[in-house]
Amino acid sequence: MSSLLHVRNLNIQSPERLTLHDVSFTLEAGQILAITGESGSGKSTLALGVAGLLPPGFQAHGSIRLEETELSTLSEQDWCRIRGKRLGMVFQEPMTALNPTRRIGTQIGDTFRLHTTLSRREIDTKTRTLMEQIGLSEAGVSERAYPHQLSGGQRQRVLLAMALACQPEILIADEFTTALDARTQAAMMTLVTHRCETQGMAVLMISHDLGLVRRHADHVLVMKDGACVEQGTTASVFDAPHHPYTQALLAMSLHGAARTPLTPLPVFTTPS
Numbered sequence: 001m002s003s004l005l006h007v008r009n010l011n012i013q014s015p016e017r018l019t020l021h022d023v024s025f026t027l028e029a030g031q032i033l034a035i036t037g038e039s040g041s042g043k044s045t046l047a048l049g050v051a052g053l054l055p056p057g058f059q060a061h062g063s064i065r066l067e068e069t070e071l072s073t074l075s076e077q078d079w080c081r082i083r084g085k086r087l088g089m090v091f092q093e094p095m096t097a098l099n100p101t102r103r104i105g106t107q108i109g110d111t112f113r114l115h116t117t118l119s120r121r122e123i124d125t126k127t128r129t130l131m132e133q134i135g136l137s138e139a140g141v142s143e144r145a146y147p148h149q150l151s152g153g154q155r156q157r158v159l160l161a162m163a164l165a166c167q168p169e170i171l172i173a174d175e176f177t178t179a180l181d182a183r184t185q186a187a188m189m190t191l192v193t194h195r196c197e198t199q200g201m202a203v204l205m206i207s208h209d210l211g212l213v214r215r216h217a218d219h220v221l222v223m224k225d226g227a228c229v230e231q232g233t234t235a236s237v238f239d240a241p242h243h244p245y246t247q248a249l250l251a252m253s254l255h256g257a258a259r260t261p262l263t264p265l266p267v268f269t270t271p272s
């Protein structure tokens, strides 16, 4: 396997405080790396930092390298060539991410128009294929539909289609299946894992759903208070967690599965 993404000593400063502390990890081709941790631990900030989409007033320091390209110093113009083409992204908010005034087929096609020199006919064919792959054709959804005519899960599938359109080397997926029913979630994960296996796409999967993480991730990085407390293969982190915070997180998840009341996570200090 070849290394695709190297994140080294990434620190992110929000207007108020240091939100991400010294996070480092590597993502290999074909690998699914899950970033997990409780709400507010900095998972989305990490995803936005890697995608160069931090909110105004946030500043990132450290190195984010996509193969030989250092992303942290890219101009916005260069970023636009990478996002959508080499780096696909799908986030949690399907309604705000789609343009409500444009048909979904047009919006999927826009990704090809922006990043490829395909003809109109080729774009139409590829859009139809993607609609089939994400299960929207089967569900009777037309390419001519507008976002408001789709369910939340269907809109999320459109976003996944747009993220996968140009066969990105890396998919950043932030809680993208969280609001979906189990069947739709499984269908979307099947599509993603198929791309990993057949095309070597790597995935940075942000999720607090430990069941999903265990089923699909190869590696796991556990975050607490903006820092990584533990990372390793999924088997090692789940079967023999080292950090007390990971142990507590996993124990809580098991309690959740047993439908017993949750107790608050104990406070752990982050190792310096």
Ligand SMILES: Nc1ncnc2c1ncn2[C@@H]1O[C@H](COP(=O)(O)OP(=O)(O)OP(=O)(O)O)[C@@H](O)[C@H]1O
Binding pocket: 014, 015, 019, 037, 038, 039, 040, 041, 042, 043, 044, 045, 046, 055, 208
């Ligand atoms: N736009 C913002 N302005 C200021 N602070 C922010 C902003 N977005 C996030 N934060 C802060 O950064 C910290 C990390 O938030 P982040 O959204 O990355 O956590 P998370 O682990 O993704 O949480 P969740 O699972 O709830 O989405 C939190 O303390 C949050 O309040």
